Amino acid sequence: MSVPHAILGLLQQAPSHGYDLKRLVDRYFAPDHPVAFAQIYSTLGRLETRGRVRLEAIERAEGPDRRLYAITDDGLTELERWLTVPLDPEPHLQAALFTKVVLAILSGRPVTPIVDAERHAHLERMRELTEIRRGSALPIALLADYALFHLEADLRWLDLTAARVDDLTRDVLAPTEIA
Amino acid sequence: MTLIATLPATRTTGAPDHRAPAPAAILTGRGLEKRFGGTEALRGIDFSLSRGEIVAIMGPSGSGKSTLLHCLAGILTPDGGTVEFDGRRIDALGEAERTRLRRTAFGFVFQFGQLVPELTAMENVALPLLLDGVRRTHAEGRAAEWFPRLRLDGLEGRRPGDMSGGQAQRVAVARALVGDPSVLFADEPTGSLDSLAGEHVMELLTAAARSAGASVVIVTHEARVAAYAHREVIVRDGRSSGPVAA
Numbered sequence: 001m002s003v004p005h006a007i008l009g010l011l012q013q014a015p016s017h018g019y020d021l022k023r024l025v026d027r028y029f030a031p032d033h034p035v036a037f038a039q040i041y042s043t044l045g046r047l048e049t050r051g052r053v054r055l056e057a058i059e060r061a062e063g064p065d066r067r068l069y070a071i072t073d074d075g076l077t078e079l080e081r082w083l084t085v086p087l088d089p090e091p092h093l094q095a096a097l098f099t100k101v102v103l104a105i106l107s108g109r110p111v112t113p114i115v116d117a118e119r120h121a122h123l124e125r126m127r128e129l130t131e132i133r134r135g136s137a138l139p140i141a142l143l144a145d146y147a148l149f150h151l152e153a154d155l156r157w158l159d160l161t162a163a164r165v166d167d168l169t170r171d172v173l174a175p176t177e178i179a
Numbered sequence: 180m181t182l183i184a185t186l187p188a189t190r191t192t193g194a195p196d197h198r199a200p201a202p203a204a205i206l207t208g209r210g211l212e213k214r215f216g217g218t219e220a221l222r223g224i225d226f227s228l229s230r231g232e233i234v235a236i237m238g239p240s241g242s243g244k245s246t247l248l249h250c251l252a253g254i255l256t257p258d259g260g261t262v263e264f265d266g267r268r269i270d271a272l273g274e275a276e277r278t279r280l281r282r283t284a285f286g287f288v289f290q291f292g293q294l295v296p297e298l299t300a301m302e303n304v305a306l307p308l309l310l311d312g313v314r315r316t317h318a319e320g321r322a323a324e325w326f327p328r329l330r331l332d333g334l335e336g337r338r339p340g341d342m343s344g345g346q347a348q349r350v351a352v353a354r355a356l357v358g359d360p361s362v363l364f365a366d367e368p369t370g371s372l373d374s375l376a377g378e379h380v381m382e383l384l385t386a387a388a389r390s391a392g393a394s395v396v397i398v399t400h401e402a403r404v405a406a407y408a409h410r411e412v413i414v415r416d417g418r419s420s421g422p423v424a425a
Contacts, residue, residue, distance in 0.1 A: 112415075116413060116420055120411070123402060123405055123411055126402060126406035127406050127407075127408075127409075130403075130406040130407055134382065148406070149403075151402070152403055155402045156402075163239060
């Protein structure tokens with residue numbers, strides 16, 4: 001999650017205080033890993049310094065003053081940019097799994113048990129996510145779906161690798177010229 | 180990865196506890212062999228299914244996973260090995276006895292074309308009971324109970340051609356469960372459905388099987404479908420690997 005963009009997105013709905021923003025960020029974006037108040041306030045400070053939010057008002061009531069923040073035009077532009085420009089694809093497990101497979105071939109170990117163990121571990125996690133999704137509100141269920149589709153993609157790669165392990169072994173073990 | 184990180188981490192208790200005593204097996208296959216001409220489809224596979232358990236059979240195309248399901252369900256007779264259901268050998272039964280067993284103790288869901296197009300959803304669901312000699316009013320009364328359980332309310336009078344793929348598949352699940360089978364066999368049950376309809380079918384299939392106390396064997400090549408099972412058995416070149424023992 002990008003906390004700055006989550007805050008900008010929430011402030012686009014209406015000006016808000018740090019305390020309320022923290023509750024909304026937790027509710028929508030981090031229900032299982034609540035964000036620290038300090039992170040919300042430090043992020044608001046940085047956004048203010050960069051001109052993406054502004055202090056709208058200081059409300060004096062019982063207890064500490066409440067600072068009401070609003071999004072600026074620059075903040076809206078940044079939010080729009082972030083929402084419309086695709087994120088960089090993240091490397092998932094393939095690099096590590098591929099390293100394992102190649103190392104197994106190089107060391108003469110059978111690849112199939114390694115692939116089977118990885119598949120089993122993936123399916124275990126997918127079972128847990130399926131269970132999480134079953135009893136959850138839609139936002140959590142969608143997060144679980146996101147994780148499930150990524151794990152499934154890894155698994156498909158594993159299956160393809162398992163199906164091509166003979167070819168891969170020939171390629172990996174083929175003599176190569178050293179420059 | 181940040182989105183995924185907001186979900187609970189892998190539980191240490193998530194893996195099956197192999198130290199726990201294994202529950203009684205309701206269906207076992209031992210050393211199963213099956214040949215089609217010169218092709219060995221099964222080469223000595225062992226399989227075990229406990230009461231109330233959901234097991235996914237996975238493997239590449241042509242690996243023998245559907246053949247395994249057909250041997251376990253009494254659709255095919257294995258060339259070698261044994262199949263035991265509820266403590267009784269079924270691999271050596273005659274065709275008539277196996278047919279009766281399939282109708283009374285097993286339920287089936289396939290990928291395509293399993294509903295009778297001329298019949299309504301209600302008639303399709305009631306069909307196994309009617310074939311078993313149950314009177315129509317009683318059969319349709321029992322069939323009607325499955326429509327809300329599979330979110331099919333209001334579709335009782337529709338014919339398969341007037342239903343979506345997901346709805347038709349849920350009617351097939353209802354038909355498979357209407358006779359209170361001990362074991363539900365599902366061969367690629369979501370293979371012809373999109374992701375959302377497939378998830379819906381799997382949610383309802385597993386929930387309905389659980390509530391009916393049925394054990395389930397699912398053949399699938401989809402990991403997201405296999406994730407509804409308690410464990411998976413991998414079939415490769417007619418042999419099994421992975422955590423087989425229940």
